[in-house]
Amino acid sequence: MKRLFLLLVLCTTALYAQQDAWVYFSDKPDTDYYLAHPLEMLSQKALDRRAAHNVTLDDKDVPIHPDYLNSVAASSGITVMAKSKWLNAVHVRGEFADINALRDFSFVSSIEFADKTLNNRRGSGVTATAQRTVNKNLSVHANFNYGAAATQIEMLNGHLLHQNGFTGAGVTIAVLDAGFPGSDTSVLTERARQNGKLLGGYNFVEGSDNVYTGGNHGTMVLSTMAGYADGSFVGTAPDANYYLFVTESMTYENPVEESFWVAAAEQADSLGVDVINTSLGYFRFDNPSYDHTYEEINGQTAFITRGANVGFTRGMFLVTSAGNSAATSDPHISVPADAFNTLTLGAVDSSEEIAYFSSLGPSYDGRIKPDVVAMGLGVSVGSTDGSITSASGTSFSGPITAGLVACLWQALPQLSNADVLQKVKQSADRYNNPDNTFGYGVPDFWAAYQDISAVKDIAPNNKNLLLYPNPVNSVLTVVLPKESGAAEIVLFNNLGQVVLRETVSQSNPTVNLSGFSSGVYSYRLLSGNAAYTGKVIKN
Secondary structure, X not given: OXXXXXXXXXXXXXXXXXXXXEEEEXXXXXXXXXXXXXXXXXXXXXXXXXXXOOOOOOHHHOOOOHHHHHHHHXXXXXXXXXXXXXOOEXXXXXXXXXXXXXXXXXXXXXXXXXXXXXXHOOOOOOOOOOOOOOOOXXXXXXXXXXXXXXXHHHOXXXXXXXXXXXXXXXXXXXXXXXXXXXXXXXXXXXXXXXXXXXXXXXXXXXXXXXXXXXXXXXXXXXXXXXXXXXXXXXXXXXXXXXEEEEOOXXXXXXXXXXXXXXXXXXXHHHOOOOEXXXXXXXXXXXXXXXXXXXXXXXXXXXXXXXHHHHHHHOOOEEEEEOOOOOOOOXXXXXXXXXXXXXXXXXXXXXXXXXXXXXXXXXXXXXXXXOOEEEEOOOXXXXXXXXXXXXXXXXXXXXXXXXXXXXXXXXXXXXXXXXXHHHHHHHOXXXXXXXXXXXXXXXXXXXXXXXXXXXXXXXXXXXXXXXXXXXXXXXXXXXXXXXXXXXXXXXXXOOOOOEEEEEEEEOOOOEEEOOOOOOEEEEEEEEEOOEEEEEEEEEO
């Protein structure tokens, strides 16, 4: 028995001779240049999203200095696996001595080995896996026949957002997952493809543009949001735009997948993505020395979690599945579900009873987790061939919710990601009595919309002012307070220049924006002695 144990130890040591580590750089010498030329690091759509929510640019948006990257990549025995501008770091693989030798570069500030025991040798920083009344007596704008997906959408009152015309249009969702085979041919995504809603993406695992490969997990996840087959199946955001990123390998479990996720989140940000769905989580790895401990589930330790925290500061909304480990020896949420401002999703069944597998909170630092729950047991999803099947996991309660976040944000685009996060929590049925199984409970997206639609006008002293639709395609309608006879509306572009000045009234409330370029515009409305300001998004 001892001989066998010794053999296993020796084999394990040889198997993991190659180490994974993150190398952090000391600075970004090109910061001033990039901040002066933002379109060289972010798309116009990303800049528009930042402007709409008053998110300023900073050095985290600046790419890694290429000389630093090239010097590390050219070092003996080193393979650069991934990079992160947000954390100013690269993920490398190599022998311990070769990685440790990178400390000799003056621009390397620190090195963090995935095997934490190696971080003390400086001289010689999880597996992916109360009832509300439903009001159906509303004017119908999108009266879908949800088919098999009815329960999972109606549980969250998402159908009421759809019926009022909020189906995710104009909002962009990034899906970070294991692969999307069949999504380029499936009947369930045909509507999205024909309408140009699948915008592309990248496969970080294979280093290619082919995202329609890998595991079918991402295919099923995507279907719960983008799927559409009238009478059979409808997703929660059938009119949203989607970027697809493969960050999860089907053949190994390694911390490099955390680095792939951060790289994908950064690319999503640069493309102007609004919502990121993550139906992945990490706790245990193939090399046990890389495993996370519960003490690390604290919102600030794991590389992926720190990336998620930065993503939120860029103005994006992050939805993350809690994990499926409640019935195991590691019952707690995985990373990045512990991130400070991600909406972490647990799972319930069709009767709103907790699913036996739904990972538990709290985070190690004592925060309520999960944040909310949605249907994740016996969920209807689409397969690679377009057929509808059933699946279970917080992997599906997450995207079901993410799609409705997109619909809510479409309805209320002037709200920040922090505003939306808080209001979704407040709408949940256990908000006044949360726990670490259900979190704040089952959210009610119609209640969230009704609660915050009163501030849609931006004018805190007059709740009768309304500008719609927002985003707008051509004609913007201004609904004035009843006591106002007329008002002047002034529109500004992102450079602060006046691009429109018109008078609107009760009898002539419309403004034609059909000739304007897509983007975010600020407005000032002058009515009598009152002034109102806000943002309008032109599609």
